[in-house]
Amino acid sequence: MGRFAAAYKRLDSTTRTSEKVAALEDYFRHAAPRDAAWALWFLVGGRPKRVASAPELRRWVAQETGLDGWLVDECHGAVGDLSETITLLLPEPIATADPPLWEVAAGLRSMRRLGPRERHERVVAWWRSCDRWSRLVLHKLVSGSFRVGVSRALAVRALAGVSGLDPATLEHRVMGAWEPTEEALARIVRAPEPAGPAADGPADLRPYPFCLAVHLADGPEALGDPGQWLAEWKWDGVRGQLICRRGAVALWSRGEEVITDRFPEIAAAASDLPDGTVLDGEVLAWDDQAGVLLEGPAGGAGVGDAGPGVRGRPMPFAQLQTRVTRAGQESRLFHDVPAVFMAYDLLEDRGRDVRGLGTLERRRALEGLLPEAGPGAAAGGAAAAGVAGAIRRSPAWLAHQWGELAAQRARSRQLGVEGLMLKHVAGPYGVGRARQGAPGWWKWKIDPYTIDAVLVGAQRGSGRRASLYTDYTFALWSGPEPGAGELVPVAKAYSGLSDPEILLVDRYVRQRAADPGLRAGPRAVEPGLVFELAFDGVTRSARHRSGLAVRFPRMARWRHDKSPAQADTLATLAAMLPAGLAGLPRGGRRR
Incomplete structure (x- = not known):
């Protein structure tokens, strides 16, 4: 544990990439394989389940130190990070011990089966025997909040430096679900099979690293000749890879979660695809009866002989979420919210890794595999046997x-998409986002929705903003016009303001808080400030008092020119609901 904590300390103490890589290489060279397997699992995104809640940890440290709970809360508010707060408050250990990382990790897993008293006793035992940095790492693991300033790519790069393997090979091998064991680590760092990733043993149904797009802030003219770019719709769904290998099918989300069981109609359709096929695309809730033809411009050309259009339209993302999050899949959902896999890239063609080919070559191969764009097209090829129903091009x-x-x-x-994707015709399917100047992918999204909302609540931030009120609650008027009715909370946001603006808002909150005696936690604020909020979508929500929920809210600007009485209404927000959900909110949570 001490060696891993020392590596964490080195990573936490520098912002230089070279020093982070050196720290990780040192760790992988000298750590025991069982420990290194767990460390790699943590570094590439593995997250242990939380075994103690924040209130429990605050209560336990208060008991261990003899401090009042309110004082622990104040310290947490000043420091910003609960794990660091507990580390600073605890006295020196009674006796120092250094259990191996794998033993601590195994202990964390077993703690999930223990009651509160037993979990408390085990955590206190660790506190009394671990040094400061080991405690800090332990707290983050116990609370399920382990994060370190190292990207997945950086961890893979360090392992490549130690193992001598190509980073792309390692990136593929650490994708997906794997148990952090000594045997798993040995498989990850062994020499690659001659047949490539598709024949790489346990990697049979493991996805490839995803190619990611860079946001196009301005117009596309800076990209040069438009004829060198392939345009596609930017879908609003769940990004995924559909894998068909050796008679088995797996659907992976970009978050590296297997979601095959959530979409059985897609898995069934995939059984008609050739063995050794990997598609990149988007899972969408789809309405075939919408009577819409999504296609390119009248003067544009489909890439191959097949036309560029697809009939129907995507349903709102909120409806897709009912398929993703529902624990027990009900047959009614398959009828009410039918799903399709909208394929836009081919990564593996009959067992051959084709990611190194240019976008246009891969696209033509995809059109050969899926010659139909959806129902109503001519039958033929793999799409003839049901693929066209749940798998679209x-x-x-x-x-x-x-x-x-x-x-x-x-x-x-109007069409229910987020904008356009632009992909260079000669660009390979890369790992992550392309570097500056490389022929990668760009996302040219539409402008967000906006509303003017009133600040009615605030809470302290975290990290360097722990002493400032930076997380805000915003409300809209419930009446038929601005200033009428009551202010009803609709969103929380913490990004979008400059540092000077944050300081001004912080001062306002401290002066106008409705509960001046309360220090920690959320604080109600006297309405007086108006902000323009930007967001990507709105849907109905029975969990919110307003009956509405917005996606990815952020502050676009401070409306110094508006008073609270001029802010927008719930009706204004409800008018932005997607087709079929329009109208005033119904069934919002009552207080």
Whole structure:
């Protein structure tokens, strides 16, 4: 445990990439294989389940130190990080011990079966025997909040430096679910099989690393010749890879979760695909009866012989979530919320890794595999046997002018998509986001929705903002017009303001808090400040008092020119609901 804590300390003490890589290489060279397996699992995104809640940890440290609970809360508010707060409050250990990392990790897993008293006793025993940095790492593991300033790619790079393997090979091997054992680590760092990833033993149904897009903040003119770019719709669904190998099928989300059982119709359709097929695409809730044809511009050209259109339209993301999050899948959901896999790239073709080919070559191979874009197209190929029902090919086209693409992008909200994707015709399928100047992927999203809302609550931030009120609650008027009715909370946001603006809002909160005696936790604030909130979508929500929920809210600007009485209403927000959900909110939570 001490060696891993020392590596964590080195990583936490520098921002230089070279020093982080050196710290990880040192650890992997000298750590015992069982410990190294767990360390790698943590570093590439493995998260142990929480075995103690924040209130429990605060209560336990108060008992261990003799401090009042309110004082622990105040210290937490000043420091910002609970794990660090507990580490600073605890006295020196009674006796120092250094259990191996694998033993601590195994102990954490077994703690989930213990009652509160037994868990308390085990944590206190660790406190009394571990040094400061081991305690800090332990707290983060116990609370399920382990994070370290190292990206997955950086951890893989360090392991590549020690093992001598290619980073791309290692990146693929650490994808998906794997148990952090000595045997698993040995498989990860062994020499690759001649047949490639598809024949790489336990990697049979493991996904490839995802290629990610870079946000296009301005217009696409800076990308050069539009004829060198393939355009596609930017879907609003769950990114995934559909894998068909050796008679088995797996659907992986970008978050590396197997979601095959959530979408059995997609898995069934995939059984008709050739063995050794891996598709990249989007899981969407789809309405075939919408009567919409999603296609490219009139002057645009489909990439191959097949036309660029697909009939139907995506349903709101909130409806797709009912399929993703529902613990027990009900047959009614399959009828009410039918799902499709909208494939837009081919990564493996009959067992051959084709990621190194250019986008256009891969696209033509995809069109050969899925010659139909959806119901109503001519039958043939793999799509003839049900694939066209639950597996669709995403439209793609080559435009002659950027203006054509701008016109298509302007239709996005009407069609239920988020904008356009632009992919260089010669670009390979890379790992992560392409470097500056490389022929990668760009996402040209539509402008977000906006509303003017009133600040009615605030809470202290975390990290360097722990002493400032940076997390805000915003409300809209419940009446038919601005200033009428009551202010009802609709969103929380913490990003978008500059540091000077944060200081000004913090001062306002401290002066106008409705509960000046309360220090820790959320505080109600006298309405007086108006902000423009940007967000990506709105849906109904029975969990919120307003009856509405917004996606990814952030502060676009401070509306110094508006008073609270001029802020927007719930009706204004409800009018932004997708088709089929419009109207005033119903069934919101009552207080």
